[in-house]
Amino acid sequence: MPTEGAMEEPDPQVVGAARRGDIHAFEILVRRYQGDVWRLALHLMHDDSLADDVTQEAFVRAFRFLPRYRGDAKFSTWLFTIARNCANDELRRSGRRRNLRVRLDQERPRTPADESVALEVREAVTALPMDLREPVVLIDMFGASYAEVARILGTPVGTVKSRVHRARATLARSLLTQRGERTGEG
Amino acid sequence: MRVRERCDEVRQELSARLDGEAHDARALDEHLAECEACRTYGSELANVRRTLRAQPVGRVPDLSDSILERIREEGLGRRRRDEWNTRLRIGAVAAAVVALALLGTSLPWVDNPPQRAAASEITQEVQGAARTLTSYRASFSITERGWNDAVPVRRFTAEIAYQAPESFRLLVRDRTAYPGSYEWPRNNVDLTAGARRWRIEEPMTCPTQALPGCPLPQATSARSIVRRQPFDGITALPTDIVVPLESIGGSSEFTVLGSSTALGRPVEHLRTSYRYAAPLVAALQAGGSWRRFGPSARVDLWLDAVTTFPLRFTVRPATGGTPLLSVAATSFSQPSSLPRSTFRTQPASVTVDRGFSARRFSVVGPQLAPKYTAGLEPYRAGVTDEGGRLLSYAHGMTWLRVIEEPYEASQVGLDLTVEEVRLEDGGTAYYAPATLALQQSLRRRVDVYAPSSSSSSSSSSKVRIETNLPRSELLKVAASLPIEGRRVSQRQYRSDGLTFRRLAPSSSLPSFARSPVSLPPGYEPTEALLTTTPTGTRTLTLAYRRPEADFDPAGIRITQSPRTDILPPSSENMEPVALRGTTARWSRERSEVEWIERGVYRAVAAPSFSRAAVMRIAQGLR
Numbered sequence: 056m057p058t059e060g061a062m063e064e065p066d067p068q069v070v071g072a073a074r075r076g077d078i079h080a081f082e083i084l085v086r087r088y089q090g091d092v093w094r095l096a097l098h099l100m101h102d103d104s105l106a107d108d109v110t111q112e113a114f115v116r117a118f119r120f121l122p123r124y125r126g127d128a129k130f131s132t133w134l135f136t137i138a139r140n141c142a143n144d145e146l147r148r149s150g151r152r153r154n155l156r157v158r159l160d161q162e163r164p165r166t167p168a169d170e171s172v173a174l175e176v177r178e179a180v181t182a183l184p185m186d187l188r189e190p191v192v193l194i195d196m197f198g199a200s201y202a203e204v205a206r207i208l209g210t211p212v213g214t215v216k217s218r219v220h221r222a223r224a225t226l227a228r229s230l231l232t233q234r235g236e237r238t239g240e241g
Numbered sequence: 242m243r244v245r246e247r248c249d250e251v252r253q254e255l256s257a258r259l260d261g262e263a264h265d266a267r268a269l270d271e272h273l274a275e276c277e278a279c280r281t282y283g284s285e286l287a288n289v290r291r292t293l294r295a296q297p298v299g300r301v302p303d304l305s306d307s308i309l310e311r312i313r314e315e316g317l318g319r320r321r322r323d324e325w326n327t328r329l330r331i332g333a334v335a336a337a338v339v340a341l342a343l344l345g346t347s348l349p350w351v352d353n354p355p356q357r358a359a360a361s362e363i364t365q366e367v368q369g370a371a372r373t374l375t376s377y378r379a380s381f382s383i384t385e386r387g388w389n390d391a392v393p394v395r396r397f398t399a400e401i402a403y404q405a406p407e408s409f410r411l412l413v414r415d416r417t418a419y420p421g422s423y424e425w426p427r428n429n430v431d432l433t434a435g436a437r438r439w440r441i442e443e444p445m446t447c448p449t450q451a452l453p454g455c456p457l458p459q460a461t462s463a464r465s466i467v468r469r470q471p472f473d474g475i476t477a478l479p480t481d482i483v484v485p486l487e488s489i490g491g492s493s494e495f496t497v498l499g500s501s502t503a504l505g506r507p508v509e510h511l512r513t514s515y516r517y518a519a520p521l522v523a524a525l526q527a528g529g530s531w532r533r534f535g536p537s538a539r540v541d542l543w544l545d546a547v548t549t550f551p552l553r554f555t556v557r558p559a560t561g562g563t564p565l566l567s568v569a570a571t572s573f574s575q576p577s578s579l580p581r582s583t584f585r586t587q588p589a590s591v592t593v594d595r596g597f598s599a600r601r602f603s604v605v606g607p608q609l610a611p612k613y614t615a616g617l618e619p620y621r622a623g624v625t626d627e628g629g630r631l632l633s634y635a636h637g638m639t640w641l642r643v644i645e646e647p648y649e650a651s652q653v654g655l656d657l658t659v660e661e662v663r664l665e666d667g668g669t670a671y672y673a674p675a676t677l678a679l680q681q682s683l684r685r686r687v688d689v690y691a692p693s694s695s696s697s698s699s700s701s702s703k704v705r706i707e708t709n710l711p712r713s714e715l716l717k718v719a720a721s722l723p724i725e726g727r728r729v730s731q732r733q734y735r736s737d738g739l740t741f742r743r744l745a746p747s748s749s750l751p752s753f754a755r756s757p758v759s760l761p762p763g764y765e766p767t768e769a770l771l772t773t774t775p776t777g778t779r780t781l782t783l784a785y786r787r788p789e790a791d792f793d794p795a796g797i798r799i800t801q802s803p804r805t806d807i808l809p810p811s812s813e814n815m816e817p818v819a820l821r822g823t824t825a826r827w828s829r830e831r832s833e834v835e836w837i838e839r840g841v842y843r844a845v846a847a848p849s850f851s852r853a854a855v856m857r858i859a860q861g862l863r
């Protein structure tokens with residue numbers, strides 16, 4: 056559920072055990088966070104099967120790099136950084152950035168009104184360039200703080216602030232346009 | 242124009258304010274009061290934000306099985322440590338570098354990204370280095386704090402030489418400027434291990450608390466062993482100082498903190514706790530009088546990035562602060578070979594004959610030799626005076642030995658620490674990980690009991706394999722023995738008038754018993770043993786270990802006995818602690834807390850855990 060505020064953090068003991076290579080402890084983390092990672096991947100990729108791939112790859116990398124996780128970022132922030140990098144790698148590899156909208160239209164079933172709003176929103180988010188999409192997804196759909204997003208994206212907080220603003224402004228325009236209304240803003 | 246600029250600025254702040262991240266709320270409100278366009282704009286942004294936040298969560302697939310499967314396939318999990326060679330190792334490191342490059346520089350907690358090995362790569366590097374090392378020589382300087390109240394700092398130099406597989410020399414020289422007129426014992430240690438002989442010379446002294454003023458005359462004690470068995474485990478062979486095969490190669494219990502330099506060479510900075518690093522730290526303390534460390538003491542070590550030699554390490558209190566022990570290499574080299582005289586020794590006045598006579602492999606081997614030796618070559622074979630047969634194999638620092646000796650059926654099954662393992666050949670073996678209890682002889686071992694021959698009924702033969710290879714390799718070697726091991730665990734046996742009964746893991750415990758609600762991660766119950774004395778006093782011992790562990794400093798043991806109302810002292814250094822509404826006592830050296838609760842004696846001992854962790858287990862008994 057996209058919620059206000061920060062994501063729940065795992066039990067430090069579980070993270071500690073997973074860091075030491077305990078695959079059972081890691082399984083707890085996988086079960087707890089796979090939904091969030093998958094949703095992030097979906098928002099970034101807009102393709103279910105690519106989201107699957109990214110999620111898998113993100114957790115495999117996370118397990119590999121856990122020994123270096125020192126706990127100075129929140130676990131969810133750390134995991135999202137990896138997931139976000141995996142998504143970018145996948146996009147670079149598959150070169151599918153441009154085809155995303157087309158795929159989205161084909162794949163989504165027609166639905167009742169409230170879901171069609173959701174679809175509309177998703178399409179609008181998809182249309183955003185990646186540098187605007189990432190912060191707005193992390194902040195508005197996962198409740199991440201600006202500082203966390205700055206960490207995940209490796210950018211200054213000021214950049215996050217301006218990008219999320221531009222993303223929202225763009226979304227406001229495109230959503231209004233989609234609803235057949237016109238805005239005076241140019 | 243100015244108004245327009247002001248609006249742009251305000252609008253970004255409006256967006257940030259929705260997230261609670263705006264700078265100057267008052268200035269914002271002042272502007273909004275005057276500017277309708279910005280008010281409209283603000284409500285549009287709020288709308289978008291609300292819409293995004295209200296997005297329904299679609300169905301999310303469960304990928305956990307495929308994720309874990311991939312991790313296992315890639316051999317990343319601790320439970321997979323496969324046979325390994327240099328080429329694979331290079332592949333693994335290259336893959337790691339690529340993965341790191343992909344992860345990129347956006348990992349904010351990476352000090353020096355990328356191209357830094359992850360922990361599992363370091364573990365593999367260490368294992369690889371141990372396999373290929375032939376000879377080594379190094380000098381260290383050592384600073385130690387807190388050995389004695391009157392001597393705040395002691396300084397030493399140490400020389401170490403090593404020739405694969407088991408020739409070792411350690412020379413410690415005490416450079417301390419001791420205070421006052423009292424003649425302090427100089428902590429000079431001289432340890433030499435050759436293939437056939439071993440010798441140690443160290444100061445004979447009182448416990449450090451008794452100094453100064455201890456009446457014992459200053460003297461040196463020398464002991465030696467002749468006709469030594471290969472890799473005998475009785476004699477100290479502290480090779481972790483050369484390559485930290487047990488402390489780093491045998492565990493993943495460390496954190497990689499970054500890269501730096503030592504002796505002008507690139508090094509990896511790792512951090513772990515004393516409970517895991519003890520084999521390394523204890524290496525320099527194989528003889529003589531040194532300060533001790535608790536299991537949680539913080540150990541930092543810096544491994545040469547190329548050779549994995551520890552070039553520096555420190556031990557600090559768990560909470561940090563001034564190093565209590567600081568060891569730094571001042572030089573090291575890898576000569577192609579060392580002169581034989583380096584490891585030559587003379588028998589000391591106190592000499593133990595270990596009764597080993599060398600024989601050819603072809604004489605000892607046929608019915609004993611494993612088909613698979615993990616790539617190790619035959620090293621030495623022989624027989625013992627007691628009639629045992631022994632084969633040993635080595636490559637670099639890694640070694641393996643196979644001993645066949647008779648055993649008495651009544652001795653089997655008393656050890657709570659062993660794990661019954663089903664081998665690939667269908668036989669059964671009994672595995673014990675390397676432990677700190679065997680301080681100076683770190684080794685994993687497996688016992689395989691030969692099917693009892695018809696000729697002798699009460700005694701039979703047992704094959705023990707000991708090694709510093711990982712558990713997975715050890716079990717493969719065991720499965721390739723010419724004999725198929727049988728199960729010997731007995732559910733009940735008697736010894737010295739006591740009756741021992743193993744309780745099945747599923748069976749219910751006696752009513753007086755409590756079990757822990759939670760244990761440290763990875764620990765699982767391995768044994769429940771009920772002991773009954775001739776007078777009917779029952780004691781239940783529950784043992785917990787990490788299954789399939791390569792290195793397990795010690796397990797956790799919970800002892801309980803009903804109808805007890807006094808707690809006889811079991812150590813000189815006991816501390817009272819509050820626990821479960823009563824006063825328990827804590828023994829630091831055993832890491833054990835004991836108390837009596839409604840007439841039932843209970844004790845929790847976990848030698849490699851901190852007091853807080855032991856107390857937590859005790860608190861959680863239900």
